Amino acid sequence: MSRVSLRLWDPVVRLFHLSVAGVFIANYFFNEAGGDWHVWLGYYSVAWLAVRVVWGFIGPRSARWSDFWPTPGRLRAHAGALIDRRPFHRLGHSPLGALVMVLMMVLIFSIGLTGWLMEEVDALWGADWPLQIHETLADALCVLVLLHMAAAVFESFQVRDNLPLSMLTGKRRALPDETDH
Structure with a gap:
């Protein structure tokens, strides 16, 4: 018996x-910190983050915040x-996966903000704390990325x-006992 394929993740x-996965890999492992590629890819990542936040309100069901926001009840059930x-069958993000996703998005924004502060705010030029926060946030994002991949x-x-x-692919097979928690 074949399973039905469902369209899940939109383009x-x-x-x-x-995009954000590629930028993270490039900036964390390959690009010179503070170099032009590092800076511009960081801005690109934050721009994509802004698009994704808006898409969470206007996109299809599986992209909407209301569909997967990690509420206490959803987190307890998972x-x-x-x-x-x-098994916790759910189309789209699991509640714990959604929590990690939201945390990764907060970190991406925070990394972008601290990077911007280092580059554009003259009063902070040469200060060590923005760089230290930036690097700590990037390391925390790396831990969450590894957790996300393992999960x-x-x-x-x-x-x-x-x-x-x-x-x-954007598609997932529907499971026989698929439920929407």
């Missing part, structure tokens, strides 16, 4: 995801399923579907 969400070792693999096994592939 804006997928481009946002790929944590309970993990503790009980039950995507773990959840893929839990729900028996390739969740990272669904972000690339």
Whole structure:
């Protein structure tokens, strides 16, 4: 019996995801800190973040904040399923995944803000604290990215579907007992 394929992630969400992931990899591992590429890719990432925030209000259901915002009730239900070792089937972001996503978005904005402060605010030129905060935030984002990747693999096994592939293709297989928590 074949499973039905559902359109899940729209092109804006997928481009946002790929763009900020690519910028993070480039700026964290390859680009010279403070170099032109580092700065402009940082601005590009923050611009995509602004698009994604707006898209959360006007985009399709799976992109909307109201569909996946990590409320206490949603987080308790998901944590309970993990503790009980039950799959938590949900189209779109799981509540814990949504929480990590929101935290990553806050970090991206904060990294962009501290980078801008270092580049554009003359009163802070030469001050150490913006750089220290910028680097600490980037390291925290790296930890969340690794957590996000590990969770995507773990959840893929839990729900028996390739969740990272669904972000690339925009489609996900509907599961027989799919529920919308």
